[in-house]
Amino acid sequence: MITALSHSFLHMLLPLALAPLLLSVINRTKAIVAGRNGQVLLQPYYDLAKLLRKGAVYSHTTTWVFRAGPVVGLAAVIVATTLVPFGGASAAVSFAGDLILFAYLLGLLRFVTVIAALDTGSSFEGMGASREVTFSALAEPALLLALAAVARQTGSLSLTTMYAGVTGATWTHAAPVFALVAGALMVVFLTENARMPVDDPTTHLELTMIHEVMVLDHSGPDLAFIVYGSALKLWVLGVLLVGLVVPIHSGNAWADSIVGFAGLLGLAVVTGIIESSMARWRLTRVPQLLVGACVLSTLALVLMLR
């Protein structure tokens, strides 16, 4: 018999343990589509372990800001994972308006990454930071408007009760709204995680890098924190999307967790397929995509407010 409290505690540990697996599922999908065998599924864990054993190299031009970046970022995203409800259970922490906190914890993560990148004084990292900020400034309204539409539909301002309100029954009478929100969230998911049509996570071609360029100067444990943090970010944003698209609350905690995790794995596979089948868009086209996402969530909200 698991009490509700220990259950949400378990759901806090789950992303901490399994988030890197999503990265490797995406990579594996890309490899399979490209006809390669791909790396073993535990590769991200090996990478993280390797990085954690190493020492960090710091440039003389950097200050404490550079050192604080990865730590604060990881802390912010871990707090964010406590706010999202996973697999039908309530989140570890929930209160009215926690969706705003959620959005701004991710904002804090981005802010410290950007400011650490700027602290290196490299013009190259500054370029990446500028791109990242431009795109996320457009992705953030899409996220907030999408969440606002769901909040309006379910009549609640807390992520936990919002997602508990999303059921098959709500889908049948608000399908267009949820479909629009899901579309917008998918674009936000791809943008925020530096995924394909917006950013290429594997690229090391200098002029096209966005997220990768900002973390170039980090090494050892710092880099491990950043990689782990982005895996967690992938997890939390994925949970937001999966919770909406797979609205199954059977009541059985284990079954719900398995369904939720299967949904996340499915999302990772979809992301892998998107990455394999699309090219990175020209930098000037990306804002159009993001404004499109904003329009989708605005439309959802307008449909809801009517």
Next chain:
Amino acid sequence: MTGWVDTALVLLTLTSLLLLGSSRLTRCIRIVAFQGVVLGVLTVTARPTELSLRILMLAAAIVGLKGVTFPWLLSRVLRDAAVRREVDPVVGYIGSLLLGTLMLAVSFWLSARLPLPMPAISGLLVPVALFTTLAGLFLIVTRRTALTQVLAYLVLENGIYVFGVGVVQGTPMLVELGVLLDVFVVVFVMGIAIFHINREFDHIDTDQLTALKDWTA
């Protein structure tokens, strides 16, 4: 929000928004074709209780004309004109999308205070019809190539049709077909006109037509 009607209406809105943000002309044509098909679906699903042969024929005519014939006709024109994208619209694509959202909000606001003699089949119908019409009008004004303007005219007409199918009950078949024929003639004539403009000037940019004048040697 229930059923097919609302889904069709949301799809109509989405296609109009997509059109506001697309630059490739082949894609624009496909979007408008899809909109025509959605319109056919809307015609059938609008009043499922009084489904008759008349409605089915009308829907088939709409899908046939707006979903197949016009796109085919316009693709041919496009191939002859050898233009691939709208290069320089008066209002940029992102600006168009944002203004589109604004138009959407205005349509909802306007329809909330529009007294109708009879209730529409769905609360979404009037705002979507208004929005589609506004979007068509906006596109006619802000796009430069003649082809996009024809597409925009079609979108405008679609908006008016949506209003008709959802609010006015029992429009005579003859009127509907007459309107469709009118649209057909317009697109046909515009197709020929685009072809001639293109042959004469090597482009289909209508903005430069304003500089036309008699040649006084």
